Amino acid sequence: MLKEGYEGYQPLSEFLAEAEKLLAKSEDCLNHLHLISNDEEAIQCLRDSLLKLANITHARDVEPLSDFARCVHEVLDPSRNSMDLGQQVLLALKDCLTLMAWQLELVDPTSGQLNMDDSEQSLLLDALATQLDQHPPRRISSGTPYQTLSISKRNN
Numbered sequence: 001m002l003k004e005g006y007e008g009y010q011p012l013s014e015f016l017a018e019a020e021k022l023l024a025k026s027e028d029c030l031n032h033l034h035l036i037s038n039d040e041e042a043i044q045c046l047r048d049s050l051l052k053l054a055n056i057t058h059a060r061d062v063e064p065l066s067d068f069a070r071c072v073h074e075v076l077d078p079s080r081n082s083m084d085l086g087q088q089v090l091l092a093l094k095d096c097l098t099l100m101a102w103q104l105e106l107v108d109p110t111s112g113q114l115n116m117d118d119s120e121q122s123l124l125l126d127a128l129a130t131q132l133d134q135h136p137p138r139r140i141s142s143g144t145p146y147q148t149l150s151i152s153k154r155n156n
Helices: 012-035 040-059 062-075 088-107 119-131 151-155
Strands: none
Touching: 012 040, 012 088, 040 062, 062 088, 088 119, 088 151
């Protein structure tokens, strides 16, 4: 189901292919970070891929995955902390990306919906935020694409 107000309807198969491509790009960025710790370009690449994933899943009304990708993106915001992505952080990120890939596999091929409990997402976000000495981001589901949310809207 495409949310009202979004142009450019994308068939489910194209949406799933694009989401898988964005997850693969995220994993490539993460692999790069294993080789070159704290590389700013790789961190930005990962953040960009997660934001795009959050937005396309939001447009398809796959809110559990959309919100999870947005939260991981937010935790990686360099303005929230000094980004020291040590091995434990990278492992926590890998766990988040693995769950996202698994959830993408569970999107109903007919309806495009993902019905699930978000408790594992919350546990992984807590672990990631803890590794970065942060509080986990607030979980939201809104009708606004994430890149247009202002900080004041996200923190209300």
